[in-house]
Amino acid sequence: MTDSINLEAADSDRVLYTYFRSSAAYRVRIALNLKGLNYCAVPVHLVRGGGQQHQPEYRAVNPVGLVPSYRENGRTIRQSLAIIEYLDECHSEPPLLPDTPFARAQVRELALSIACEIHPLNNPRVLKYLEREIHTDEAARLAWMRHWMKVGLEGLETLLADRGSSGRFCHGDQPTIADCCLVPQLFNARRFEVDLSNCPRLLAIAAACNALAPFQDAHPSRQPDAET
Amino acid sequence: MTDSINLEAADSDRVLYTYFRSSAAYRVRIALNLKGLNYCAVPVHLVRGGGQQHQPEYRAVNPVGLVPSYRENGRTIRQSLAIIEYLDECHSEPPLLPDTPFARAQVRELALSIACEIHPLNNPRVLKYLEREIHTDEAARLAWMRHWMKVGLEGLETLLADRGSSGRFCHGDQPTIADCCLVPQLFNARRFEVDLSNCPRLLAIAAACNALAPFQDAHPSRQPDAET
Incomplete structure (x- = not known):
C-alpha cells in the first residue's frame, strides 16, 4: 500500500x-x-x-x-x-430516530453527549497538540483520554438510568442514532482500558447491539484497512 | 445574589x-x-x-x-x-433548517463543525483540567483556545467558500441552526482575541445576523445574569 x-x-x-x-x-x-x-x-x-x-x-x-x-x-x-x-x-x-419530537430530542441528546462531550477531546489531532505543544508524556495523555471517557460515559449511564424510555437499546427496543454513537465510543473506551464498572446499562446495550450483523460488520476489525 | x-x-x-x-x-x-x-x-x-x-x-x-x-x-x-x-x-x-435532505445535511454539517470540533475543546471544564492536572500556565491555555478556534473557524470559512448555497447567512437568505452556532462562537473568538483575518465571510454573516433583534436580544450583555 x-x-x-x-x-x-x-x-x-x-x-x-x-x-x-x-x-x-x-x-x-x-x-x-x-x-x-x-x-x-x-x-x-x-x-x-x-x-x-x-x-x-x-x-x-x-x-x-x-x-x-x-x-x-x-x-x-x-x-x-x-x-x-x-x-x-x-x-x-428502519428509522434511526423515534417519531415524536420529544423522543427524538432524547435520542439526539444521547448522541450529542458522545459526539460533543467525549469524542472531540480524544481526537488524534488533540492528542498530537498535547504532545507537541504542551509537552505532555504518554501517561498524561492516557490519563486525559480516560478521564473524559469515564466522566462522559458515567454521565450517559445516569441519563439513561433516569429515563423509562431506555430499553434493550438506548431508546426502546430498536437501534437509534444514539446506539450508532455508543458502540464505537465503548469500543474506544475498551481499547484504552477505561474503567467501565459504573456503566452496566451501557455495556448491556452495547452487547445487544453487537449481537446484530449491522453492528458486527461495521466493527474496526472487519474493515478493509484493518490492522492488528 | x-x-x-x-x-x-x-x-x-x-x-x-x-x-x-x-x-x-x-x-x-x-x-x-x-x-x-x-x-x-x-x-x-x-x-x-x-x-x-x-x-x-x-x-x-x-x-x-x-x-x-x-x-x-x-x-x-x-x-x-x-x-x-x-x-x-x-x-x-420560521424554519431553522432548509427543506431538502441534502440542504439540511449541509446546514447540520456547519453547526456540528462548531459544536463538535471547536466548542468542546474550550469548555471551562477542559481549561480547568489543563490547569490543575496538566499544570499549564495561562498563556498556554490561551494559545490552546486560540488554536482550536482559529483552525475550526478557518475550516468553516473554506467550507462556506466552496458552496454556492451560502448567502447572506450560512445557508441562503434566512437564518438556520448554523447561524445559531456561528454567532456565539465568533463572540467567543473575539473575547479571546482570535485572529479572524482569514474569515471575512464568517464575519459578514455574523454582521447580518447581529442586525436582527432575535440575535441582539440573545447577546450575553443583554442577559439577566450579565456581568461586565
Missing part, C-alpha cells in the same frame, strides 16, 4: 471516506449497514505518511481534514451526525 | 437554564428568539461558588452538570443542538 489515497472508488454512487479505528466513521458504517445500503469504503489512513487526511486529494473532499466524509452522487457531506440524519431522512426503514 | 440557584422559575412552561457567556446557551437563546417563544431564564453561574452547575439542584436537572438545559412542561432536554432541533420540529415558523 502506498501513502497515497486510492480515489478510484470516488465515482461510485455511495462512498465513505473512512478509517477503521475512527469512532466517527464507525458510527456512519453502522448506520449504513442498519439501512442496508451498499457503499464503497475509501480508507484514509490517519497515521501513515503523517496522516493521509492532510493530503491535498483528501483536503479537496474535506477541507478540515477530518474523517469521515460521505459522497453520494458527487455531493459531499461531512460530520458523522449530519451524514446519519441525512441517511435517515432519505431512507425511512 | 446567593450561591444557590433560584429554581422558582422551574414551574414555568418553558425554562432555559443558562449562563450569559455560555456559547451553547447563547445558541438556544437565539433559536427561542427566532421562533418568537417566551421563556424563563434560570441563570446557572459557571464560576461562582465553584460552579453552580455542580450543585445537587442542578445535577438533578442535568446529571453531567453542563449548560444549557431546557425544560418544557416538566420534561428536560439537554444538549443545545437537540434542543434547537426540538424547537424547530415543534414550531415550524
Whole structure:
C-alpha cells in the first residue's frame, strides 16, 4: 500500500471516506449497514505518511481534514451526525430516530453527549497538540483520554438510568442514532482500558447491539484497512 | 445574589437554564428568539461558588452538570443542538433548517463543525483540567483556545467558500441552526482575541445576523445574569 489515497472508488454512487479505528466513521458504517445500503469504503489512513487526511486529494473532499466524509452522487457531506440524519431522512426503514419530537430530542441528546462531550477531546489531532505543544508524556495523555471517557460515559449511564424510555437499546427496543454513537465510543473506551464498572446499562446495550450483523460488520476489525 | 440557584422559575412552561457567556446557551437563546417563544431564564453561574452547575439542584436537572438545559412542561432536554432541533420540529415558523435532505445535511454539517470540533475543546471544564492536572500556565491555555478556534473557524470559512448555497447567512437568505452556532462562537473568538483575518465571510454573516433583534436580544450583555 502506498501513502497515497486510492480515489478510484470516488465515482461510485455511495462512498465513505473512512478509517477503521475512527469512532466517527464507525458510527456512519453502522448506520449504513442498519439501512442496508451498499457503499464503497475509501480508507484514509490517519497515521501513515503523517496522516493521509492532510493530503491535498483528501483536503479537496474535506477541507478540515477530518474523517469521515460521505459522497453520494458527487455531493459531499461531512460530520458523522449530519451524514446519519441525512441517511435517515432519505431512507425511512428502519428509522434511526423515534417519531415524536420529544423522543427524538432524547435520542439526539444521547448522541450529542458522545459526539460533543467525549469524542472531540480524544481526537488524534488533540492528542498530537498535547504532545507537541504542551509537552505532555504518554501517561498524561492516557490519563486525559480516560478521564473524559469515564466522566462522559458515567454521565450517559445516569441519563439513561433516569429515563423509562431506555430499553434493550438506548431508546426502546430498536437501534437509534444514539446506539450508532455508543458502540464505537465503548469500543474506544475498551481499547484504552477505561474503567467501565459504573456503566452496566451501557455495556448491556452495547452487547445487544453487537449481537446484530449491522453492528458486527461495521466493527474496526472487519474493515478493509484493518490492522492488528 | 446567593450561591444557590433560584429554581422558582422551574414551574414555568418553558425554562432555559443558562449562563450569559455560555456559547451553547447563547445558541438556544437565539433559536427561542427566532421562533418568537417566551421563556424563563434560570441563570446557572459557571464560576461562582465553584460552579453552580455542580450543585445537587442542578445535577438533578442535568446529571453531567453542563449548560444549557431546557425544560418544557416538566420534561428536560439537554444538549443545545437537540434542543434547537426540538424547537424547530415543534414550531415550524420560521424554519431553522432548509427543506431538502441534502440542504439540511449541509446546514447540520456547519453547526456540528462548531459544536463538535471547536466548542468542546474550550469548555471551562477542559481549561480547568489543563490547569490543575496538566499544570499549564495561562498563556498556554490561551494559545490552546486560540488554536482550536482559529483552525475550526478557518475550516468553516473554506467550507462556506466552496458552496454556492451560502448567502447572506450560512445557508441562503434566512437564518438556520448554523447561524445559531456561528454567532456565539465568533463572540467567543473575539473575547479571546482570535485572529479572524482569514474569515471575512464568517464575519459578514455574523454582521447580518447581529442586525436582527432575535440575535441582539440573545447577546450575553443583554442577559439577566450579565456581568461586565
